[in-house]
Amino acid sequence: MPLDTSLSRRTLIKATAGATALGTLGAPAISYAQAEAIKIGHITPRTGFLGPLGEYAAQAAQLAAEEINASGGIMGRKLELILDDSPNPQQASAKAERLVQRDKIVALLGEISSASALAIAQVVQREKVLFINTGANSDALRGSDCQKFMFHIEAQNSMYVKAVGRSLIRDGLVTGKKWYSLTADYAFGHDLLNVAKRYMAANGGNHAGDDLIPTDLADFSPFLLKIRQARPDVVCLNLAGTQITNFLKQYVEFGLTFPVAGFGFDTALAWGAGKGNFGGTWPVVWHHLIDTPGSKAFVTGFQKKWNRMPENQAWGDYCSMKVVAQAITETKSTDPMKIVEHFEKGAKFDLLKTREGYFRAKDHQMMMEMYAITALPAAQIKNQYDIFSSSPPVPAANESLEVIAATDDENKCTFRSA
Amino acid sequence: MPDLIPLLSQILNGLLAGSYYLMIALGLSMIFSLGGIVNLAHGAFYAIGAYLAVTLADRIGFGGALVVSPLIVAVIGMIVERFLLRRFYTADPILGLLLTFGLAMVAEQTLRILYGAAPIPFSIPQALRGQVFLGDFVYSRYRLVTLGITALAVLGLWILLTKTAFGKVVRAGVQNPDMVGALGISLKPYMTAVVMIGVGLAALAGVLIAPIAGVHPAMGQEIITFAFVVVVIGGLGSFWGVVAAAAIVGMTRGVAAHFYPAATEASVYLLMVLVLLTRPRGLFGERIQKFE
Numbered sequence A: 001m002p003l004d005t006s007l008s009r010r011t012l013i014k015a016t017a018g019a020t021a022l023g024t025l026g027a028p029a030i031s032y033a034q035a036e037a038i039k040i041g042h043i044t045p046r047t048g049f050l051g052p053l054g055e056y057a058a059q060a061a062q063l064a065a066e067e068i069n070a071s072g073g074i075m076g077r078k079l080e081l082i083l084d085d086s087p088n089p090q091q092a093s094a095k096a097e098r099l100v101q102r103d104k105i106v107a108l109l110g111e112i113s114s115a116s117a118l119a120i121a122q123v124v125q126r127e128k129v130l131f132i133n134t135g136a137n138s139d140a141l142r143g144s145d146c147q148k149f150m151f152h153i154e155a156q157n158s159m160y161v162k163a164v165g166r167s168l169i170r171d172g173l174v175t176g177k178k179w180y181s182l183t184a185d186y187a188f189g190h191d192l193l194n195v196a197k198r199y200m201a202a203n204g205g206n207h208a209g210d211d212l213i214p215t216d217l218a219d220f221s222p223f224l225l226k227i228r229q230a231r232p233d234v235v236c237l238n239l240a241g242t243q244i245t246n247f248l249k250q251y252v253e254f255g256l257t258f259p260v261a262g263f264g265f266d267t268a269l270a271w272g273a274g275k276g277n278f279g280g281t282w283p284v285v286w287h288h289l290i291d292t293p294g295s296k297a298f299v300t301g302f303q304k305k306w307n308r309m310p311e312n313q314a315w316g317d318y319c320s321m322k323v324v325a326q327a328i329t330e331t332k333s334t335d336p337m338k339i340v341e342h343f344e345k346g347a348k349f350d351l352l353k354t355r356e357g358y359f360r361a362k363d364h365q366m367m368m369e370m371y372a373i374t375a376l377p378a379a380q381i382k383n384q385y386d387i388f389s390s391s392p393p394v395p396a397a398n399e400s401l402e403v404i405a406a407t408d409d410e411n412k413c414t415f416r417s418a
Numbered sequence B: 001m002p003d004l005i006p007l008l009s010q011i012l013n014g015l016l017a018g019s020y021y022l023m024i025a026l027g028l029s030m031i032f033s034l035g036g037i038v039n040l041a042h043g044a045f046y047a048i049g050a051y052l053a054v055t056l057a058d059r060i061g062f063g064g065a066l067v068v069s070p071l072i073v074a075v076i077g078m079i080v081e082r083f084l085l086r087r088f089y090t091a092d093p094i095l096g097l098l099l100t101f102g103l104a105m106v107a108e109q110t111l112r113i114l115y116g117a118a119p120i121p122f123s124i125p126q127a128l129r130g131q132v133f134l135g136d137f138v139y140s141r142y143r144l145v146t147l148g149i150t151a152l153a154v155l156g157l158w159i160l161l162t163k164t165a166f167g168k169v170v171r172a173g174v175q176n177p178d179m180v181g182a183l184g185i186s187l188k189p190y191m192t193a194v195v196m197i198g199v200g201l202a203a204l205a206g207v208l209i210a211p212i213a214g215v216h217p218a219m220g221q222e223i224i225t226f227a228f229v230v231v232v233i234g235g236l237g238s239f240w241g242v243v244a245a246a247a248i249v250g251m252t253r254g255v256a257a258h259f260y261p262a263a264t265e266a267s268v269y270l271l272m273v274l275v276l277l278t279r280p281r282g283l284f285g286e287r288i289q290k291f292e
Helices: A002-031 A048-070 A089-101 A114-127 A157-170 A187-202 A221-230 A242-253 A267-273 A293-306 A312-331 A336-344 B004-035 B042-083 B093-115 B141-163 B165-175 B177-182 B188-209 B219-234 B239-259 B261-278
Strands: A038-044 A079-085 A107-110 A130-133 A150-152 A178-184 A206-213 A234-238 A260-262 A281-284 A371-375 A388-390 B131-134 B137-140
Touching: A038 A048, A038 A089, A038 A312, A048 A079, A048 A107, A048 A242, A048 A267, A048 A293, A048 A312, A079 A089, A089 A107, A089 A114, A107 A312, A114 A130, A114 A150, A114 A187, A130 A312, A130 A336, A157 A187, A157 A260, A157 A281, A157 A371, A178 A187, A178 A221, A187 A206, A187 A234, A206 A221, A206 B261, A221 A242, A221 B004, A221 B239, A221 B261, A234 A242, A242 A260, A242 A267, A293 A312, A312 A336, B004 B042, B004 B137, B004 B141, B004 B165, B004 B188, B004 B219, B004 B239, B042 B093, B042 B188, B042 B219, B093 B219, B131 B141, B137 B141, B141 B165, B141 B188, B141 B239, B165 B177, B165 B188, B188 B219, B219 B239, B219 B261, B239 B261
Parallel strands: A038 A079, A038 A107, A107 A130, A130 A150, A178 A206, A178 A234, A234 A260, A260 A281
Antiparallel strands: A281 A371, A371 A388, B131 B137
16 A cells, blocks of 8 residues: 555656646746847856855846846846856856857856856857956956957956055055065966066065965965064955955954955955954955945845845946946847947946946956945944945046056957957 | 974964864764765864854853854754664765765755855954963964863763773774674664764864854865865774874974965875875774674
8 A cells, every 4th residue: 555655646746747847848938939038148156265256246147137127128128147157167168158059148247266257258259259257357367368259347456456556555555565465376366466566566565475375275374373474564465255254354363463455355255254353455346335326226226135235246247237238228239249349439337336437448348446445443333244444436536547457568458350 | 493483383273273174074084984974064064063153152152152053963963864874874885975965065055045155254252362472472362272172072082982881882883883783782873973973073163163264155165175184194983093183184284384385285185195105094094894
């Protein structure tokens, strides 16, 4: 008897599963029959040391897609967002290829790891599909490795260094001073170290030493002991992801008091370190305290949908989605080449900041304002998010947006014929 | 002499790092020795311990979380052993690997769903903050406390394994499970207890690290590789082997950090290669049989 029941139950389960599968397969064909959806792919790391940021990226992309569809889609067509993750460069490249070939996406957004973005760039160039990099910072992606079909809403390392560098010079921490650095041991960190060295040397800083930090390292204590011994005037971090959280917590634990500054940063990592642990001055492309109507609406929308505060990585993916939708509407076309030309002609986009941004034609970098944020003293902190104060936009209103970007001498891009 | 201070600092520092690996490696080694299962989910229990500490510390304080969190994780371990691991003691080891690998992913994803992927703020309790000064030597007070707690935990485990009837059966089970069975003793409840102790220790390490490193879902993955290295160097099945290996790995890290910081992590793997070349079973490795 027991055998019989289990057999019949199993058959029932199989039958149910089959019916469900058929049901789901059948449904989309009916609902999308009239107007084919515009498919946009999104890939970003969801695990590992960049995973926490990837989650913000994916959530923001979903929010933007939802808002676009709620306001009637793109040219009356529904936007269909296909999310995937990219744990490493090999997977990033394979998944980008699958999204393009199987899902026939119109554009690809995302990525945080510079190494993975490089792998994706090669795929999109071969397949001639638009790619907007929302989180990879390496200058090389805009220089020696630049591609015709790749654009960057994320700021490049040069912009990060120059944005925070102005604050450091103002505070007297560069000229004639000794700086010590810790660098994430992968493409992003190496690139950032080079850019930082160039900037600091040009402004009279002396490099006291650098240590390369493996991306999976959780214990910074050996390096903290070295820093204590080196007695630098400022400690500069070229770290990424959860490395920054771990460093900040342990820096306080070891009682080190040399000023801290970072050349790369994400606010989620400051929040992870928390009140009393977060310190120093850091550059960001965007933060939740920016006082513009666009930013306020984004913060409210994100909090309503995801029940937490958006951080700068969320901003990149949210804006990219809006930029692509706007470009398709303005060009009345989903042809990637047409959109590339539209971008290169200097189309302006609202980036939730005080000034509009545009992609620089020569290297496809988004020209925009940035900010330097500084940790608030513990006594002034009122909640878990508002733990820093912000500089005014960098560059200032009377300056060209180009002043913080890499110059041709620093980083030159030559597009291979498309 | 002053030149020696930084080197000594780094060596002590390495030993402290080793104490975290040790708490995780001891559990890994015990579970493998008796059950023959390489528990890839061990890091997940460490992460759960850390998350529980964050959740509990608001209500019962850090000291309370230090006790309660490992106990809760031990109960989770009991459930996992009773309903999952138990089925795999006699199976092909690769199945146990797949099971625990899957468990690790499920646990990590569950933490991500419950708490989000972003690191959660959590700080050292006020009473344990600050530095200890010994002449030119300065060190984090919290880490010294950690070292003390680890030493107590290891000592307790050693007493349990060598001075009690429980420990005698477990050790006999590791040496010759068939003979233990022939004497009419079922090893199953002992295995449950060993898993509970092992994952409880991992959770204790998780609670201890939560205030100084980021609490995030993938934290288990970060540390488990080093714990495995410690087990492999020490030799599977050897209690003192694991303890010695944790100390040696820690000191190697410290010396490397002093002379060539970029190789701090690589030095540990290099050490493992050297040990395996000369002693394939690890420093104190024994031949392992598993029980039914």
